Amino acid sequence: MKPPVFEYRDPRSLDEALGLLNEYGDDSSILAGGQSLIPLLNLRLARPDYVIDINKVPGLDTIEVLPGCVRVGALTRIRRLERDPKIRAVAPALSDAFQNIAHPQIRSRTTIGGNISHADPSSELPGVLAAYDGRVQLTSSSGSRWVSWSDFFVTVFTTTRESNELLTAVEFPTDQNFSYEFEEIARRPGDYPLAGVCAGISLDGSQVRAARLSAIAIADRPIRMTAAESALVGVDISNAAVRQAASQAAAAEINPMDDEHGSAAFRRGLVSTLVKRTLDRLAGVPS
Amino acid sequence: MTIETGVRRPYVGQNVLRSNDPKLLTGGGRFIDDLHFPDMLHATIVRSTLAHGTIEQFDAGAARAESDVALVLGPEEIAATTGLLPCVWLAPGQRMTHIPIASRKVSYVGQPIGIVVADSRAAAEDAVEILDITFAELPCVVDSEASIAPGAPLLVPEWGDNICAQVDAGDPRDEIEEVIARAAHVVERRLRIQRVAPNPMETRGLIARWDAADESLTVWMSTQTPHHCRDHLATALALRADQVRVIVGELGGGFGAKEHLYPDEVMVCLAAMRSGRPVKWVEDRVESLTATLHGRDAIHRARLALDADGKFLAIHSDILGNLGAHPSNVGLGPFRVSMGMLPGPYHFERAGGSLTAVLSNTTPTGAYRGFGMQEATWVRERLIDEAARELGLDVVELRLRNMIQPHELPFTTRTFQPYDSGDYPEAMRRTVVAARAEANVTSVGRIRRGLGFATHVEFTGLGDSRSQQIVGFSLGGYETAKVRVDPDGSVSVTSGVTGMGQGIETGFAQLAADHLGIGIERISVRLGDTASAPYSATGSIASRSMTVGGGAVVTAAGKVRDRMMAIAAHQLEISPNDLELVRDASGRDVFQPKGSPDISLTWEKVAESAWLNWNVPDEFNTIGLEETFVYNPASVSYAYATHAVSVAVDLDTGLVKLEGYWVTHDSGVMVNPMICDGQVLGGIAQGVGIALYEGMRWGETGQPTTTTYLDYVLPLSVDIPNVKIEHMVTPSPFIPGGMKGLGEGGTITSPAAVGNAIAAAVPEIAGLLLETPFSPSKLWTMIDEAGLHV
């Protein structure tokens, strides 16, 4: 369990990092928190010629709570984010999701950029990003572009990031009309979930104006459950039957597959349960 | 080693702090990977990537040409210079009795086939990638039922099938069948215990150093059985036993998996002899999960027969045991013990089992904490709960009605287990009272709650050489202790058992201090070095260190004390009967005539004169203060316990939360109650792993799919509830000191208690709870099929 031979680079500026990425591109891996890359190297599942360690690049560990969005620099550690009171004030579901990632020791290393770039379909933050309709910033030597979550995640461990690009920031829009809840089912606390749901609704009194429901660990990337979202628009959220109907709609529209951790039917059952629980909470009803 | 002072005497029964902990907690513990030698090389083992096949070519040319590679050995070269490892426990008719160190035939993924030695582990792993190995692939079989199906791929084609041996235990089959045939009720189930990995925190590992001038091999090794490994190393490498020295330093757990010598460990020693330089190899976690012996993997078709009043008449199980690619050192052992321990603490008119042990293209299975007894308890205690459910009886009442009563002990079971002492019903009553008073069993909404019970009797302290001869277990069942008082009055205790984190060093110091009659701070316990420790064939397995090893310490310490007393009495010119050894006001250990506190002789003074051989009794025919005692116990000892656990099952997710846990446990005299609690608790954690989380799996082509902790799920500390442990103390009637074995009880019963609790919480699926582990997906599916999802 030792990594294959690679060359190590530790750029001291963003420009230097982007220059190295330009040069080595597909032959390199970016090292951020290392909590996914290092195991992959040790198991020899990743075999880059170059490892570009971005931990010494200044200016990438920012937290900005702006009007209308939370914007976080790629190198910001999850442990810092989960304890940030400003984030909790505007996006409590996001703070909850942070705490569902792995264990405190691992979160002390894990970066938000590494977590999102890794694009594990069971990973929490991509699902939250989907529910918030968020986006990521990709930067190369020739400039930056913002890419919405739906254009970013392609499939398991695959994104539309070009090999010369660095993910530099992640943005969660905070529309104050929306309230969100996040919940997941994991075998043990800290595990990747068997299923997770992030639900957001915007209310007019108790009438739903708009709904956003995302799920993780159900498909090869985070998904939005649009049939369930539509079923909620215009209904009275205090009505239990309505919430039940939305959870059934969610279970019906997803297409999970049987795998080692459970059957498709099990996954549907979990998503239905999670949609119901998150909506119950959004409606102020204890589950 | 330092031991806390100021603890009251006697030390036995006190929570003396564990002597090794300060070192371990401050980073001073030295495990194999902490040891470094000048000029040391690093090895990696070449392993089969195929489940079944033959190696057609092993070309190491490119690897040998690398400047940082020192040595590469392939299967042919290794086989040519090594002997076979014998299985020490053979079953009648067992078709495979020895294990080759390396062979061209591969039978599981992970099987060691060669070794690469280089300047660093990374370089060695790089070199493995440029070996040119070609395999001819054969069809494989992983599952035991598939292994006995007609047309199954054969591991040993000459046999014509995959059956390694078939043995029965207990009453004759026809007598059992006759009783079952006339029974009013028969509960029959197919129960399964999954394959699990032992997962010691420190994986296996060793450093081997060959001294060419001295022609001696020194091996620092992570093992529970240094002498056993020494003997087998000598056999495998054609050396004399005295040329091999095995040293165990700190040992980060074993759980049975380190009870023998593995072929890959022989390869490392061979590489050291060939290269002339020290060679280190430490198993990585993927290897630990695939190349260290597994435990369990048995299918039981079991029956419990009862009369119309709920009296147990017979119990029988047809066991299909999966040996993996070859029988382990202990052969069919765990499955055989399952048959022997199937009756538990209950009366039966007839009892027994029939075992079919088969080969498959998987990692071999062998010893793991609980050794067949966990499986037996799972089968019996689930069957009893099922019987109670079918007959509408209370699960506790049904058990108590059939239990062996204390006045009936000693009692020999239908499977020839001579239970020694205790009160089985009392352990159950105490647990039941505590659990029923405290457990929350109120179901709320979609959360169902239930309380489950299970109980067992446990074979502990493998011993007495005569019984081991009868069952064909070719290791001596005794233990030896050496106790020496040095001229300055300090005491060293050596024994052939090993410390593996269980705290045996502290327990031995407590025993020695009490039986010498002195302060514990004088005592140091040295274990694990074959050059200085007394010979121990069996080592630290089967919960025997404290029983058999401790029995030897008690007796040897008593003999040294008698010697000290005789010398002191001689010097004070009184009879030893009129003398006492006390701690005086200034904290010194002194000999005094009874009732005359003004006259005294210090412990040091007596020790000094003994070694000078001045003023010692004339009748002494040896000089000095060293006693060696070889203790061969009269029998094994039997511990027992009842566990209760309360669970909450979420019907919508299939998640199980353990909310409360109660144990009443009797392992005889408790030398150190804190350590006893730790053993019970740690055992429960491993049992909870079996009940809810753990399991090795293989894909179609025999590739293991649970090769890291991402996929092999162990319980975390948060998954283990608080456990209330109550101890009963029924001394062993024959072990000096009265101890019984302690290490495995927690693991043996907890899975059955958890299974029974889930059954109590969700009775609609009780009849389906037959195969551990109960993952959320498995339970959710049962709950769904029972119509509990609306």
Ligand SMILES: Cc1cc2nc3c(=O)[nH]c(=O)nc-3n(C[C@H](O)[C@H](O)[C@H](O)COP(=O)(O)OP(=O)(O)OC[C@H]3O[C@@H](n4cnc5c(N)ncnc54)[C@H](O)[C@@H]3O)c2cc1C
């Ligand atoms: C025991 C354990 C449990 C875990 N449980 C969870 C869990 O429950 N949920 C969860 O989401 N995760 C979990 N993880 C994964 C953990 O959160 C990872 O660390 C995270 O997914 C990757 O973040 P990192 O900063 O460590 O990235 P690294 O490991 O450094 O990199 C991961 C990948 O992203 C790439 N990368 C990193 N930064 C950038 C960047 N700025 N731009 C472009 N590419 C980049 C790397 O090249 C690499 O391919 C767990 C990990 C462990 C060890």
